[in-house]
Amino acid sequence: MLQAEKSDLPWLTKSNQQGRDVLAAQHILQLKGLCVGLINETKLDRSEEKTIIRRVLHGDTAAYESLIAHYQPRVFATARKYARRESEVEDIVQEIFIKAFKKLDSYREEAPFEHWLMKISVRTCYDYLRKHQRNKVSSFSDIAQEDFDLLEVIGEEKHPTREKQEAINKLVHDLLERLQPAARMVITLLDIEGKSVKEIAKITGWSVSLVKVRAFRARKQMRKILEDFNQEKYL
Incomplete structure (x- = not known):
């Protein structure tokens, strides 16, 4: 099961709630820049992907950039099917990667990470359509x-x-x-x-x-x- 124990993540303990919130907030701010910025595309095989996910779950949040770099083209392509303005596309992509980051401990490695991420992508696009429906x-x-x-x-x-x-x-x-x-x-x-x-x-x-x-x-x-x-x- 791909899930780190709380003992492995000191910033997830109740006694360090404030530190966890600060770290999460800081990294999400960084993600907002990474998700829509120019990142050199990274090719990852399945084993490398699993290793990176485990690193992120064990506190190496900076490793998440590699997942963004690998999946950014696919996620952008999905978002562009549901939004026309590039600023809207960027907002959707940003939200997708931030949601995936926050929910990463719910991912199970029996299934391909790409499938899990695409579910989040499509559902985020659907939420966008309902919120920004134009007549x-x-x-x-x-x-x-x-x-x-x-x-x-x-x-x-x-x-x-x-x-x-x-x-x-x-x-x-x-x-x-x-x-x-x-x-x-x-x-x-x-x-x-x-x-x-x-x-x-x-x-x-x-x-x-x-x-x-x-x-x-x-x-x-x-x-x-x-x-x-x-x-x-x-x-």
């Missing part, structure tokens, strides 16, 4: 007709140009922003990332049946958005 379902005036025309060529071109692919990605993001948080989450995981229903259930904590229901409702909502656009463009 963009009333009008399509901010989406150009030529952007929507790309939908007709997505299936026809196996290798679209970089510019066209970027435009398609932007359009997809615009459409996803019009979905409710749960709908956006399930569409992103199921249709964009290609995860199975069981994988989504494990990541989100939802039941398999709830994932299926939310996927059905999300696709129905997406079809309604497209129908509304088709009606609006001919008005």
Whole structure:
């Protein structure tokens, strides 16, 4: 079991509560800079990862930087699927790594650390969506007709140009922003990332049946958005 005893961590004892709080606060302040700063990407194998986690749990909190460096690209990529502004992406990434740091003693090494971290990442992104939900379902005036025309060529071109692919990605993001948080989450995981229903259930904590229901409702909502656009463009 990957969990340090309190006797191994003097700054976790009740008699040193103030020292623990100061140390934790100091390190979290450091993490806020590390999470969004430029860190040279670190490649870690499974055994190195376990060693680093044990070091962090035994008080070497500075070792956590290696985990940030290793997983930062993956976490940033996940956050960018749910937020557009870079400042918002950075806030999400920062919150993910701080949550993981605070909950590290709950990690069990039987499962890959990456899976554990991605659960935290996806759930943090979901919390962000619910907290910052924008009402963009009333009008399509901010989406150009030529952007929507790309939908007709997505299936026809196996290798679209970089510019066209970027435009398609932007359009997809615009459409996803019009979905409710749960709908956006399930569409992103199921249709964009290609995860199975069981994988989504494990990541989100939802039941398999709830994932299926939310996927059905999300696709129905997406079809309604497209129908509304088709009606609006001919008005």
